[in-house]
Amino acid sequence: MAPQTLLALGTVILLLPLLTFAVLIFFGKRMGRLSGHIGTAVLGIDVLLTIFVLITKYTTKFAETVANGDTGLFVKGALIQVKFTWFSIGNFDFRVGLGIDNLTAMMLLVVTLISFLVHLFSMEYMKDDSRFPRFYAYLGIFTFSMLGIVLANNFLFMYVFWELVGLSSYLLIGFWYEKDSAANAGKKAFLVNRVGDFGFLIGILFMYSTYGTFVFDEIFKSMGMGVLPFGSGTVLTIAGILIFCGAIGKSAQFPLHVWLPDAMEGPTPVSALIHAATMVAAGVYMIARVFPIFTADASTVIAYTGAITAFMAATIAITQNDFKRVLAYSTVSQLGYMVMALGVGAYTTGFFHLVTHAWFKAALFLASGSVIYAMHRSAHHLEDHHTDVQDIRNLGGLRKTMPWTYLTFLFVTFALCGVPFTSGFMSKDAILASTVAYGMLTGHWLIPLMGFAAVGMTAFYMFRLTILSFNGKPRNKIAEHTKENNFYIVFPLVILAAASVWGVYSLNPLNAHTGWFYEKIKQPESAVPVEYQWKHNLVEKEYDNNPVQGAIAGTTSAVEKEETITRFEEAVEQAHYPAMILSILIAGGGILFAFMIYQFKFFDADKFARQLGFIYKFSLNKWYFDEIYAMTVIGGTVLGAKLLALFDNKIIDGIVNGTSWITRLSAKFTGIFDNVVVDGMVNLTAKVTGIFGLGVGKIQTGRIQTYVILAVIGLITLIYIFI
Amino acid sequence: MTITIGLNSYLIVSVLLFCLGLFAVITRRNAIMVLMGLELILNAANINFIAFSKYGGFNIEGHVAVIFVIILAAAEAAVALAIVLNIYQNYKHLEIDEINKLKN
């Protein structure tokens, strides 16, 4: 198969959901329920196409092609891409394009399959909603944007679709905008993401202004040849961290994780699609995409951010009582794992966890949707509109009434906790081994420490959730009268649970490194000059011989690299089994502890909480992040805005109005002066003349006789004088 | 007592005539009377012209001037009477003290 065809298929996969969006936004209302069928069918086609692309991509080796010029088709190694000019300014072209490599192909499957299952799930879940067609339209544009991020081979497209994903997330979180909390949550998500995008944008500006292009492989190539932003490795580190800021926002990393739990206000299928499996993974995917640009320092920042996120979110998840919020914090925690893995340099492992997590977390959310939906129906049936059906303290005993949901939920919980024979076990174990190796090589032991602590907590809170919701006796009538849902809801659960079995990735349940996943998705070589990289990530042999040359990307071909092994990879292999045993023990301990408290009630949970006092409250209130932000950043901005608006109104406008006041005042004085003094003189002259005239005017009687007399008198006077 | 009629006699008559005319112009209130006074003044002047022409060694100039004055007086009388007639039509009287609409 020609690479062009593959790219064309990729484009079709990308555009099909956009087509559904366009159709449904205009004609959805008239179609009614048909719109759901259309959306689902289109996504079904998308999944089939994606599977075809994936298999073709993984089984075919394409001949290298270099286009004639800057635009056209490029095939190099595993990457097939097309570049074209979006717009140009004078002689300068803004080139963008789409690319497919093994990472992309895998991610395409994750997005389309989960999107398809969520479409299917929503057929039942959203069927009574008055804006059912609108919902499918939004799902369409979300899927389109997400696929855009996946297929983008440049920062510009990445940013474009990044923002569009933000938009669709905003629309879907605020789908029930009549509720203030939903509208607020949508706004919060968008704004918090914008803060991250602010950094991302500046990072992109650094890249563009240095390399004059947005296309990833061109940037990597120039960087590998030693071109650095402002000629400095430190600036490259800063630029890397700024780009990572985008991921902090989108993947809900500390300290911008606050939007994700609130985003649970959206419909549950949305939570599964966007806030568990795909959109939040976009940040992780982006880190993987631009992996070659991160320096050692930037990577360390990334690793610590991930570790802190994983740990912090796990501590919060323990005390939450809302079904979906527990899962939300769990998602934040798991995203922290992925970021941490990428930060320590375990590229494939981090992405592996993204994929496995996508399946089981989507399953967990859909299962929670199934529970909520069943509870809603039951509550509706009993005409109880006050009970919060999402609160796990109102659930219980659902094991009997909802067996399919229970079984799938239990299995994917095992996956999340890292119980052997699940996909989650393999990926999480690989991450922990990598962090241990990182600790061994660099001395950053805090990272594995937080990673292991989070494992225990994850096991604990997940089983707390499972036991409280599904085990025991129903706590109220609503839970007692729940019924298992129909095919639309159960089928996606089963598929996703099946995808979480270990065998999907590797036949060896203890080590994923031997499976096809690790074989196909290879860590790219760093483009950063050698002095800014971790030495342990360099290929040892070449590093020993010629430290400079070894680091320049592109000079060593992929074949050479396969034969050599870095010190990091060695250390990971060493750490593999100890880390695995430790993680099984810790996870087992967490599960055991959960059973002791919630199933067998050896300890009283409330008493326990009271004893812990402040720590419990700290966790329950989510480390007071929202309160701190409300006081500092938001409060500060709002106060600043208010003061500035007042300043503008009173001072700046005051100056303008003051000027006019002064002008008017001086005009008034001038007016008075003019009236009194200047005009006064004129009037005085007139008055004097007038008075004089009045006196003389007396003689002017208007009677001819008078004049004649006067004339005669005058004549006589003259005669008297002269004669 | 012999009375020789010379220049003085003419001048005395002329002065009397002038004074009578002036008196009429000043004292009469009726516009016609005023006009008649004016005619008297003019004729007083005419007598002077003739007298000086005769006794002053002038030739015919005085006579020419008198004829000129008579013609003018006739014209003047015609115009003035026309005005007076109009005034009368407007005011129904000819008291010149009352005719002061143009004043002020």
Place this chain on the structure above:
Amino acid sequence: MGGYISTVFGSSILTWITFLPLLGMIAMLFIRSGKDDDTKANTDKIFKWMTVGITFVQLVMAVIIYLNFNNSLTGINNVDGFQFVEKVSWIKATLPMVGNININYFVGIDGLSAPMILLTALICFCAALASFSIKKSVKGYFIMYLLLDIGMMGVFVSLDFFLFYVFWELMLLPMYFLIGMWGGPRKEYAAIKFFIYTLVGSVFMLLVIIALYFSVGSFNMLDMMDPAKYLPGSLLAGVNTSWRFIAFAALFVGFAIKVPIVPFHTWLPDAHVEAPTPISVILAGVLLKMGTYGILRINFAMFPDGALHFQFWIAVLGVVSIVYGGLCALGQFRVGKRDLKKMIAYSSVSHMGYVVLGMSSLRPEGMVGAVLQMFNHGTITAMLFLIVGVIYERSHKRGLDDFGGLANKMPIFMGITAIAFFGAIGLPGLSGFISESLVFLGSFKTYPYLTMISAFGIILGAGYMLWALQKVFFGKLPAIWSGPWDPTHKIYKHDDVNAIELGALIPLAIVVILFGIMPNPLLNMMSASLDHLVEFVKVSPTLFSSIL
């Protein structure tokens, strides 16, 4: 001399497009406004449709100009680069003391003015449709409206500084009456403030025009850009002299008032709040652009040395405008009457800041981004004001607290509003994104730190826009909105947008989306000229010195 036009307009299409409204004005003068209600309604209808017709013909002509525009010609200071040029002697006189006055009717367009012509025609058409809500002395309104139209078109086509000034002032007068007579409760205050503030700027400009005239000996703008044309020893001759800097600063202040750049902006919120909807649309859509157009056409091209000298400070002013305007817009949620129009007015200040920042970068990306931003801000903000007009028309209210939950009642309106609001936020796929990105790309190369500060604008922008969107469209419908309009009980109707309103909004929405996805048609139009402008500004100090 570019651009062959195969129409009845011949080579004088610029004169036609500029003075076409004059024909309308004359025709309207001969139509008597009806006396009683019935005939008045009929004649009012004639006035309305006549204006719409005239502006539509203008729009068609603008499109004809666009289709015949030669993208490869440069313009700016090069007379051969101008297209559709017309040059006729206008005023020729010999005056004592001054000498020969020679003023030409000299018009022509290049890549800088052509997008503005398109924008003006488009906005005037849409605002004419929005004017259907005008009830009071309709005849006078539309005559003023058409006069304003002439003034705006004239400013963008003039190449003679005297002519430019005439049009500049011509546009001021109808604007004064349009705000002062058809405006809101404080219309007199707003109108006078607008008038005097702008007049102060005009005075600065006039002084510089006179100085330039005595230094160059003609009013031809292109001569004023040519250092060789300056009379030796005259006031503004030479390069980097303090007189030239003073002249630059005076002109800049004159135009900055119009843009408006902080701190000369306070007339704008008042004028917007009080002006009737269509006038707000024109004010934001076209009038503000005249300021930045003037800076580019006159300040940068005539005083390139000044532009280089003040480059950094112009950038600072741009950044201050962006952040200050954004914060003030956000502050509207906390102070005052929470007026939606005021918020959009401040957002205009912020968005025009991008234009200033972009042009100060003196790079092709930044410059093109700036002019594109002028166009995009014109269309997007025009939409925003039209949207406010739509809800004002239905409720006679504009406060943010007076609304809520409109999304369910007016779904079509909601969709269009979303386009406008997200366009203003700078969402990719809509036109605002391209121009803002280009501005950032250009200015980052010149001033990385300033650009980082200005990027806060995108967070603030999202903040106030989403806030307003939520206030107006989401949440619950206030009780006052829950019935048809009933004057006795003061309850309001909430029908969706009607055909006329859609007629004004849809063309703008299409433009916003189209140029968000395919900006090339516009970019190609302007890039040759703007490249040339950047080049000219950068090399001219050496050019000037070499001539001296």
